[in-house]
């Protein structure tokens with residue numbers, strides 16, 4: 517005979533089992549990113565492109581959700597990185613998309629959704645003053661993001677006083693697409709191109725004790741050797757020649773910054789892809805023609 521009370525008794529037990537299960541089994545984080553280009557280094561580069569630029573940067577980090585049920589973990593660099601981001605122990609680490617307001621609500625939401633809708637863009641924006649005081653927990657360069665499903669992440673910034681006329685933006689590669697060998701197609705030796713009067717490069721490591729060598733002119737001379745730790749960035753502040761090379765003992769990410777020196781204002785940023793990702797074909801999006809045909 518059907519006994520409805522039995523079913524009701526079983527419901528809380530099932531819920532408790534589910535909660536215990538979530539506590540015991542950490543999320544499988546399939547993709548992670550480090551926000552490149554720390555604001556202090558963007559300021560250094562901007563200052564080389566045009567003197568007297570504002571040191572206070574307006575940063576925007578955009579995270580697009582591509583898969584239903586994605587949970588996003590955001591680890592602030594300021595208090596050190598989590599030993600295991602899937603098992604966070606720091607109060608500053610946010611978890612978005614698990615329906616629990618206590619461990620973080622994505623900016624733009626009233627409550628943390630149990631399922632973040634596909635196509636949602638979480639926008640993290642704040643001004644980052646210089647010199648940087650790690651006691652202020654901000655959305656900024658060096659922060660670590662991981663998720664249970666693939667994300668699209670970009671970062672942009674500009675000097676607050678100057679405004680977006682002096683902005684740059686870069687798409688982020690997940691650490692799985694980092695590389696150990698990069699070659700710059702741009703350099704200050706490109707002629708007839710005012711935008712490459714300044715060419716600099718940011719290199720950021722994901723692992724401690726990453727040995728990095730930067731060959732600023734691609735000739736094997738003018739080598740810069742350094743060691744970067746997790747989330748640490750180095751800026752070659754201008755002087756890069758085309759064919760400049762970055763090699764490393766562990767995978768790193770690299771971003772170019774270029775600019776027309778002394779003008780108000782001309783600058784651009786590029787995500788550099790490792791040589792291992794190069795191919796002989798490329799794809800480009802095709803718009804619709806006026807007659808409706810592709």
Ligand SMILES: [Ca+2]
Pocket residue numbers: 591592593594595596597598606608609
């Ligand atoms: Ca942290």
Ligand SMILES: [Ca+2]
Pocket residue numbers: 592593594653654655656659
């Ligand atoms: Ca931060």
